[in-house]
Amino acid sequence: MNPGHQPAAVQTPMAPRLDLYAPIHKALRAWMFDTVVAVGRVDGSDEPALVRALAQTEALLQISLSHIAHENDFLHPLLDGDMPGSAREADVAHQGHLRHVARMRQQVQRVRLQQGAARFAELGTLYRELGLFVADNLTHMHWEETMHNEALWARHSDAELAAVHDALVQSIPPQEMAEVLRHMLPALSPLERHGMLTEMRAQMPAGAFDGVLQLAHEVLDVHAWAELLRVLQVQPSLPHAH
Ligand SMILES: [Fe+2]
Numbered sequence: 001m002n003p004g005h006q007p008a009a010v011q012t013p014m015a016p017r018l019d020l021y022a023p024i025h026k027a028l029r030a031w032m033f034d035t036v037v038a039v040g041r042v043d044g045s046d047e048p049a050l051v052r053a054l055a056q057t058e059a060l061l062q063i064s065l066s067h068i069a070h071e072n073d074f075l076h077p078l079l080d081g082d083m084p085g086s087a088r089e090a091d092v093a094h095q096g097h098l099r100h101v102a103r104m105r106q107q108v109q110r111v112r113l114q115q116g117a118a119r120f121a122e123l124g125t126l127y128r129e130l131g132l133f134v135a136d137n138l139t140h141m142h143w144e145e146t147m148h149n150e151a152l153w154a155r156h157s158d159a160e161l162a163a164v165h166d167a168l169v170q171s172i173p174p175q176e177m178a179e180v181l182r183h184m185l186p187a188l189s190p191l192e193r194h195g196m197l198t199e200m201r202a203q204m205p206a207g208a209f210d211g212v213l214q215l216a217h218e219v220l221d222v223h224a225w226a227e228l229l230r231v232l233q234v235q236p237s238l239p240h241a242h
Contacts, residue, residue: 018158018164019149020075027184028067032134039127044111044119054108059179061101061108064137066176067215068094068223071144074168079148083156090148093140100133131134164194178215186219194223194231201232 001039072094086144107129111122123149130143152161172180185193201209213234217225 001067017153018161018165019145019148020152020161021141021145021149022183023188023196024067024180025145026192027180027188028063028137030187031060031063031183032130032137036127036130036185037231039123039130042123043116044116044123050111054111055123057108057126058105059106063176064101064133066098066172068097070168070171074164075152075173078156079151082151086151087148090140090144093136093143097133097136097140100129100136104133114158126154146232164224178211181212185216186221186224187218190224190227194228197228197232 035053035056040055041079042053044050044052076091079087104126107122107126111119111126114122169177188196197212200212204212216228220228222223
């Protein structure tokens with residue numbers, strides 16, 4: 001104990017800045033990890049399991065393309081407008097990801113066209129390629145979450161970033177949005193999930209928000225679902241008795 005020591009003044013933590021990357025990247029990480037595990041679990045002899053794993057792979061590849069397009073269309077022009085060339089590294093990475101996605105789509109077809117031992121070998125190639133894709137994306141997303149956010153936060157208010165976010169989200173077709181939410185809701189922390197859904201409730205027509213809640217019910221575990229209902233102060237609607 002040092003009686004003369006004065007405790008440091010408690011600093012009020014700065015409110016966190018609006019992070020445009022964090023929620024979608026959490027969804028993508030979970031989606032990628034799940035898909036790698038799913039492909040690793042099949043050997044090609046259980047046809048329904050294989051069909052599911054390949055469909056999940058193709059859905060991941062498709063959402064990766066959409067995600068790249070959204071960043072290229074909405075975030076890179078903003079970064080390059082502030083400081084020319086600041087999105088170049090990510091641009092180059094995106095071009096590499098597009099080529100990788102094209103290769104993996106062909107690999108999915110090779111798996112489908114083969115049988116038996118040859119199919120298992122093609123599955124092994126797909127599994128390794130997916131792993132590399134995930135590794136590249138982990139490095140890339142970290143770059144965006146640090147370097148891009150730093151650049152965006154230095155030059156834009158949260159209100160400006162929120163306007164970009166809203167324009168980006170409004171460009172997403174409903175079916176893609178539902179698929180993203182399916183992976184995003186269970187991947188977020190409760191704090192993030194509750195904040196996002198509270199905001200969505202304020203912005204969406206009631207009927208559309210009911211659809212989001214229905215989706216949340218399907219993908220969240222019992223505890224997370226109960227906590228969400230408590231925070232949103234929503235009464236769970238019980239099935240109608242017949
Ligand atoms: Fe990106």
